[in-house]
Amino acid sequence: MNERREATFLGRVAAWCYARRRRVVAAWAALLITASIAAAVGGGEHRVDFSMPGSDSSRALGVLREELPTLAGGTIDVVYRAGDVRAPAIASRVDRLAGDIGAVDHVAGVTPGPVSADGRTALLSVHLDVAAEKMPVADTESILALTRAASRDGLRVEAGGFAVMNAEGKEAGSEGVGLLAAAVILLLAFGSVLAMGMPIAVAVFALGVALGGVALIANVLVVPDFATDLATMIGIGVGIDYALFVLNRYRAALAAGATPRDAVIESVTTAGRAVVFAGTTVVIALFGLVFMGLDYLWGVAAATSLAVLVVMVASLTLLPALLGFAGRAIDRLQLPWLRDRAAREGRHTIAWRWSRVVQNRPWASAFAALVVLVALAAPFGSLRFGEPDAGNGAKDLTSRQAFDLVADGFGPGTNGPLAMAVELPSTAGRGAAALASLSGAVAGTPGVAAVLPPVLSDDGTAAMIAVIPTTGPQDAATERLVHHLRDDVVPSAIRGSGVTVSIGGQTATFVDESDFMSGRLPWFIGAVIALSFLLLLVVFRSVLVAVKAAIMNLLSIGAAYGVIALAATGGWFGELVGIHDATPVPVWLPMMMFAMLFGLSMDYEVFLLSRVREEYLRTGDNRTAVADGLASTARVITAAAAIMVTVFGAFILEDNALMKLAGLGLATAIFVDATVVRMVLVPATMELLGDRNWWLPRWLDRLLPRLDVEGASSVDVDAEGVNERELIAA
Secondary structure: OHHHHHHOHHHHHHHHHHHOHHHHHHHHHHHHHHHHHHHHHHOOOOOOOOOOOOOHHHHHHHHHHHHOHHHHOOEEEEEEEOOOOOOHHHHHHHHHHHHHHHOOOOEEEEEEEEEOOOOOEEEEEEEEOOOHHHOOHHHHHHHHHHHHHHOOOOOEEEEEOHHHHHHOOOOOOHHHHHHHHHHHHHHHHHOEHHHHHHHHHHHHHHHHHHHHHHHHHOOOOOOOHHHHHHHHHHHHHHHHHHHHHHHHHHHHHHHOOOOHHHHHHHHHHOHHHHHHHHHHHHHHHHHHHHHHOOHHHHHHHHHHHHHHHHHHHHHHHHHHHHHHHHHHHHHOOEOHHHOOHHHHHOOOOHHHHHHHHHHHOHHHHHHHHHHHHHHHHHHHHHOOEOOOOHHHOOOOOHHHHHHHHHHHHHOHHHHOOEEEEEEOOOOOOHHHHHHHHHHHHHHOOOOEEEEOOOEEOOOOOEEEEEEEEOOOOOOHHHHHHHHHHHHHHHHHHHOOOOOEEEEEOHHHHHHHHHHHHHOOHHHHHHHHHHHHHHHHHHHHOOHHHHHHHHHHHHHHHHHHHHHHHHHHOOHHHHHHOOOOOOOOEOOHHHHHHHHHHHHHHHHHHHHHHHHHHHHHHHHOOHHHHHHHHHHHHHHHHHHHHHHHHHHHHHHHHOOOHHHHHHHHHHHHHHHHHHHHHHHHHHHHHHHHHHHHHHOOOHHHHHHOOOOOOOOOOHHHHHHOOOOHHHHHHO
């Protein structure tokens, strides 16, 4: 049997890495050092472009870039407050500050803004020659250093805007917290310090290489900074999990009497094959994001996929090499109070007994699980799509303080002005009349606080009109105002004038993004569910198993969406995770979560059901197969899920609201998947369906390709006299 395994591709890889383990470890160390140096020397800048190709906001940006380039770039709002901002001493200091800021790279100009009615607050508009999301962090930090130095002796200066938010994100050490928690869980699972350290070492090595690659990718793709956080999150989680599955199989092979070399080959050709399957499905799902047509999603997909691919390769190469050094000593440094309790209990583990409890009451168990999942998913209906802004940041951040000062001094809409790009006719006089008519119509619209005077291009063929809403940039009323202006007010005001108007600005751009992507979210989810059904149909040769798995994945992810929606509303639950105000959720976040969780859920699905199917093929007894399959996999699935939950959950400590929500949602989905779904719904539904679980029409069986994901011992099973085809067709 081992000769046949060694003849496979993965078997040859495992044998080669085992035999040349010093070279393999040295190669990974060299790769890590090279990637780190390359990232430090030649890494690209993280940036993001939220503009939607073909959208109204994108057209407005194009007009401004062509006709009014000084207004087409991003802005940084420098807001200052004093007893009297018009006092000569204060005005002189602000003038010097404006001059210093004007000398910073990528600053096209600094213009004085309005003064509040009470004379205590005023603005400086810092115009950039690049979009705010593309402003280099180093240049933004230079501006922040100047504002901090000026904020003294009765003058308070704060800076706000997207560029500032991008520059001031603080690291909360969530990766370290996640790794520490993972170490504790692995120690409890294996009872050995050496066995505990190997999955962590593999994940850290691989993640270091992957992040170096992400930095280099940023030179050719639009890679936002949150893509690195997501890559770190999933890299640590799946890296430890993949290594855990392989290591668990290695220890089992040693316990069964295999030599270390044979145990390495067996673990890589069985659990390693499941790792390849799971990792590949994650990558395929992640690259589904590129069909959204947005540049920054290319960067997100590339960064996260690279992390998954590198940790997958490390689990199949670096880990076998390390196991070659450990040999039979893998369980040395074992803690005496953490011996393998499952071995003492035999088959009747807690998981086995729990499966029998569920199987004895399948209807009640299934109903209770569905009630829990539906209750968790219920808040999803209140989820509001949008983009968080500085108003959702921590109150000690300068971007949040600037946001609050502007809202207090000038009204909340000043933080998110709309930019109307107007293309004027060449006929003398008609342009001025059209601008006056347009400005008057917009100013009289409910929800508009002010319309600033038009700024004309040099040749008079274009203008920009800033519109200040009465509500904040992420308020639902502001979104309705954008649509009302576009659909009703502006078309009526310019009818017959020959004027063309597009409405842009950061707020309008985020409205367009949400409209564009929310319409595609159901199609994306449907495509992923269909893919999961087809893959599981091929793997398990069962229609009902594939249908159930697809539905259960949808239920667990729906529960995660509901928990995110509840946290995003603020309130008591949001306060628990550090979200104090209602926060909109960008559409890319549930898309990204769905892609990631699809692959992770498939991992657990394959690991559990392949063991159940193996037992069924061996015994022909569905009830016993479910209990034994659950008993043999529960411990490692529980450990793997606990690691995922702690790694993802640690990102709740981040300042960034998006990372909080992403970590919370991923941790919730994994927890629900490993408990309510795997421990209750799966055994309950498989008990209810009985032998029908493995039904597959003969014609479909002939059409489907053969895919042995975990290298299951179907040959051994058949040798004992069990006819697999007869069982499946029964």
